[in-house]
Amino acid sequence: MRKIVLSIGISLDGFFEGPNREIDWHVVDDEMLRHFNEFVGELGGLLTGRVTHELMAAYWPTADQDPDCSETNREFAAIWRDIPKIVYSRTLEKADWNATVVREVAPDVIRALKEQPGGDLVVGGADLAAEFRRHDLIDEYRIYVHPVLIGHGNPLFRDTDALARLRLIETHVFGNGVVLLRYERTETTS
Numbered sequence: 001m002r003k004i005v006l007s008i009g010i011s012l013d014g015f016f017e018g019p020n021r022e023i024d025w026h027v028v029d030d031e032m033l034r035h036f037n038e039f040v041g042e043l044g045g046l047l048t049g050r051v052t053h054e055l056m057a058a059y060w061p062t063a064d065q066d067p068d069c070s071e072t073n074r075e076f077a078a079i080w081r082d083i084p085k086i087v088y089s090r091t092l093e094k095a096d097w098n099a100t101v102v103r104e105v106a107p108d109v110i111r112a113l114k115e116q117p118g119g120d121l122v123v124g125g126a127d128l129a130a131e132f133r134r135h136d137l138i139d140e141y142r143i144y145v146h147p148v149l150i151g152h153g154n155p156l157f158r159d160t161d162a163l164a165r166l167r168l169i170e171t172h173v174f175g176n177g178v179v180l181l182r183y184e185r186t187e188t189t190s
Contacts, residue, residue, distance in 0.1 A: 001114050002113075002114050002118060002119060003114070003121070003184075004110065004120070004123060004132060004137050005121065005139065005140040006123045006133075006140070006141050007144075008156060009146055010144070011146055011153070012147060012149050015154055015156070016156045017126075017154050018152075018153040018154075021051075026146055027148065029174075031174055032176065037075050040076070040079050043083060045083060045085060045086060045122075046084070046124060047122065047132075048124040049087070049127055049128045050089035050092045053087040053095055056080060057096065057099075060080040060081065064078065083098065084098055084099075085097065085098055086102050087099050087101050088102050088103075105128070105137075120140075126158075130157075133162060134162060140169075140183065140185070141182070142180060142181075144178050144180055145178065145181060147176075147177035166184065168183055169182050
């Protein structure tokens with residue numbers, strides 16, 4: 001059965017974005033881009049909210065047409081265009097680039113998605129991840145800790161009554177100082 005994976009970058013002090021939604025503090029280099037190309041290229045789909053989808057759709061569909069685009073970014077642009085996407089939004093009417101709009105997180109529908117053949121599914125965005133976590137739907141956490149303290153912003157993990165017990169299954173230190181912490185769920189108790 002495929003897994004639901006939360007994959008997201010955070011600052012060392014636990015924020016996924018600054019107070020004005022900025023992520024310009026992310027430390028990304030070619031090594032990390034190659035890592036993401038390999039990881040995302042093996043997925044069965046992306047599960048995102050409207051804001052994340054619109055940010056990605058504003059750049060990646062045509063990024064490889066820019067003559068200054070790196071080979072690694074060209075590769076990711078093709079991966080992003082082709083991968084199936086589910087966009088969770090109550091306001092978006094339609095989404096392009098192999099995307100389907102869904103109005104709400106329905107746990108039974110997500111569990112049925114997990115039973116379909118194909119690669120794992122990644123949840124992108126902290127708000128959507130909080131909703132998935134509230135329904136106990138996240139099987140794995142891939143947290144990329146960036147070597148920066150931003151002081152304030154939007155925290156990745158919000159208050160919840162859901163306890164998730166996790167087991168560390170991988171760590172990786174990138175040359176730029178970003179650390180991947182990869183955990184899988186072992187048991188959940190509410």
